């Protein structure tokens with residue numbers, strides 16, 4: 001018997017980006033070579049038009065929609081535009097992947113939006129904690145450990161139930177760059193692992209995190 005999931009069972013993903021798209025690139029690689037199964041990428045949304053992530057998505061033949069905050073009157077209109085595109089593409093699980101804008105998550109996507117953050121939340125998260133700022137803060141605090149967090153996103157920055165974390169050591173001679181690289185390796189394993197779990201167990205599994 002064919003054990004492949006039928007198309008009805010395939011988890012439909014949407015990815016939201018703002019920049020380099022390294023998270024998107026990693027997810028695409030996992031989907032392409034079968035390390036991530038039972039899921040398909042239906043839609044990419046970018047809050048910026050001319051970023052590497054958009055080029056990557058187009059080169060992969062994916063539907064990409066650029067939705068810029070400045071083209072919308074307020075957060076509500078911007079958020080509604082995002083929701084409409086995701087819903088129109090049949091996206092069931094939305095993945096924030098270096099998305100730097102505020103999407104007010106509507107009821108229909110509550111509990112269906114994941115984010116990955118390059119630190120061990122709840123520390124070193126929130127507004128302003130993105131990119132190298134996160135790693136600089138971890139180093140400045142003299143932490144001996146950092147890592148990454150996959151969490152359910154709610155309507156506060158870097159906030160919501162934690163689904164999984166991976167830890168990495170902070171070395172005495174680390175710079176923001178060397179630490180970012182080590183955390184990045186952990187991120188590229190953790191995010192696909194969590195998405196695989198959702199594909200295997202169903203979206204209801206995410207409701208077990210509070």
Ligand code: GRF
Nearest residue numbers: 020021022023098116117118
């Ligand atoms: C990663 O540090 C991730 O944790 C954060 O955005 C960074 C990746 O950005 N959410 P990108 O995917 O290269 O645009």
